[in-house]
Amino acid sequence: QKEVEQDPGPLSVPEGAIVSLNCTYSNSAFQYFMWYRQYSRKGPELLMYTYSSGNKEDGRFTAQVDKSSKYISLFIRDSQPSDSATYLCAIEVVGKLIFGQGTTLQVKP
Amino acid sequence: NAGVTQTPKFQVLKTGQSMTLQCAQDMNHNSMYWYRQDPGMGLRLIYYSASEGTTDKGEVPNGYNVSRLNKREFSLRLESAAPSQTSVYFCASIGLGITEAFFGQGTRLTVV
Numbered sequence: 001q002k003e004v005e006q007d008p009g010p011l012s013v014p015e016g017a018i019v020s021l022n023c024t025y026s027n028s029a030f031q032y033f034m035w036y037r038q039y040s041r042k043g044p045e046l047l048m049y050t051y052s053s054g055n056k057e058d059g060r061f062t063a064q065v066d067k068s069s070k071y072i073s074l075f076i077r078d079s080q081p082s083d084s085a086t087y088l089c090a091i092e093v094v095g096k097l098i099f100g101q102g103t104t105l106q107v108k109p
Numbered sequence: 110n111a112g113v114t115q116t117p118k119f120q121v122l123k124t125g126q127s128m129t130l131q132c133a134q135d136m137n138h139n140s141m142y143w144y145r146q147d148p149g150m151g152l153r154l155i156y157y158s159a160s161e162g163t164t165d166k167g168e169v170p171n172g173y174n175v176s177r178l179n180k181r182e183f184s185l186r187l188e189s190a191a192p193s194q195t196s197v198y199f200c201a202s203i204g205l206g207i208t209e210a211f212f213g214q215g216t217r218l219t220v221v
Binding site: 006008032034041042043044045046049088092095096097098099100101102 | 113140142144149150151152153154157159167168199201203207208210212213214215
């Protein structure tokens with residue numbers, strides 16, 4: 001079993017839609033949960049992170065961790081064409097960053 | 110502040126050729142990493158170096174070697190390239206916290 005799993009999509013939504021991106025992880029001991037955004041032909045950039053459990057909000061983005069079900073979510077409100085990118089969840093495992101497969105999102109005007 | 114710099118940006122190799130991918134960071138980070146990214150596979154860890162002078166295998170180390178030349182530089186070597194190593198390679202450096210991770214722009218490698 002992979003340490004973190006993510007549905008690769010692709011996901012296509014109209015502008016203004018609410019987007020939900022999800023990952024599952026295998027070990028309840030994991031503490032740091034991150035979301036990276038990667039534009040085409042660029043390196044990943046950290047978008048948000050949460051430590052332990054709960055929600056974290058930054059503008060139109062909300063990161064959520066449900067430790068009871070080992071589920072990580074990223075919500076994007078009022079999605080914009082500029083949000084079109086690949087979104088990767090990541091966890092820390094003994095100082096290493098382990099990534100999910102990434103979900104490619106397209107927001108259509 | 111350049112961050113993480115990878116060279117080259119693009120490379121085409123013939124099967125059996127060797128090459129070294131270079132990575133340098135100017136953020137005084139201890140930890141550096143090499144990942145490969147393939148369609149539908151996300152980023153997979155090849156090797157990492159937690160500090161100068163140490164290296165460890167990641168998820169997919171076969172066919173690769175690394176050198177942590179000094180604190181700034183971490184190189185990835187393909188001794189005998191194979192078509193299965195066609196991929197986009199990313200170097201990352203990580204600071205004191207795991208959330209202080211920065212990636213280079215990637216090296217697109219094609220092995221024919």
